[in-house]
Amino acid sequence: MSSEFRDLYQEVIIDHSKHPRNFRVLDSATRTVEAINPLCGDQLTLYVKLDGNRIEDISFEGAGCAISKASTSLMTDALKGKTDEEAIDLFDNVHLMLTEGPGALAEPRALGKLAVLSGVSEFPARVKCASLGWHALKSALEASGERVSTE
Ligand code: ZN
Numbered sequence: 001m002s003s004e005f006r007d008l009y010q011e012v013i014i015d016h017s018k019h020p021r022n023f024r025v026l027d028s029a030t031r032t033v034e035a036i037n038p039l040c041g042d043q044l045t046l047y048v049k050l051d052g053n054r055i056e057d058i059s060f061e062g063a064g065c066a067i068s069k070a071s072t073s074l075m076t077d078a079l080k081g082k083t084d085e086e087a088i089d090l091f092d093n094v095h096l097m098l099t100e101g102p103g104a105l106a107e108p109r110a111l112g113k114l115a116v117l118s119g120v121s122e123f124p125a126r127v128k129c130a131s132l133g134w135h136a137l138k139s140a141l142e143a144s145g146e147r148v149s150t151e
Contacts, residue, residue, distance in 0.1 A: 012074075012116040017066035022059040022076035029057075031143060035136035037128050042068040046136040053084045060133060067126050072133030074114055084141045090114070091134050098127050 026047035036043045044062030048055060058076045062069075075094075079087050094114055096104050102118035105111070120130040 006119065009116045009119045012113070013066060013070040016070035016073040020060075020069050020073035022080075023061060023073065024059050025061055026057055026059040029059075031140040033136040033140045035132050035139075037064070037068065037132045039125075040065055040068070040129050042129055042132050044068065044072060044133060044136065046072070046133060046140055048137070048140045050084070055079050055082050055084070055087060058137075060136075064132070065126075065129050067120060068129040068132050071117055071120075071130040072136075074117065075133050075137065078112065078114055079137070087137065087141060091138050094134055095131060097121060098130050 025045075026049060028049050029047035030050045031048040033046045033048075034043070035046065042062070042064030044060050044064060047057075047059045047061075049057040058079050060072050060076060078090065082090070090111075093105060093111055094117065097108075097111065097115075097118050098121050101121040102108055102115065108115060108118075117130055120126050
């Protein structure tokens with residue numbers, strides 16, 4: 001990773017953790033999922049408003065470390081207007097990038113701004129923080145449960 005990219009990565013993460021986007025309760029949500037990462041103490045509630053199979057609106061609330069907040073904030077920004085299929089596709093790619101590193105991606109550019117999260121793969125202890133919101137998303141879209149724990 002170039003130092004230039006590392007600086008950008010830190011800048012975006014810090015910005016999104018201090019000023020998380022879509023950080024609010026969504027009263028009109030059609031799916032609500034609570035997620036916790038006991039290892040770090042991160043906890044969040046993800047709100048998704050589906051219109052058919054399209055994510056009309058998405059937001060979250062909660063408390064956690066900078067990585068968990070920034071990752072979920074970036075996720076909500078990236079997913080508005082996407083279909084559930086596109087969202088799951090993004091989940092798969094982000095999950096792959098976080099667990100195996102950016103080199104594992106067939107099309108790294110497809111992740112856009114989310115690529116700033118690739119640095120997290122160098123810190124295994126933070127991978128659960130970065131993937132918490134994403135697991136909540138998957139659960140929300142699959143409606144498989146109301147609670148998610150990364151443990
Ligand atoms: Zn954390």
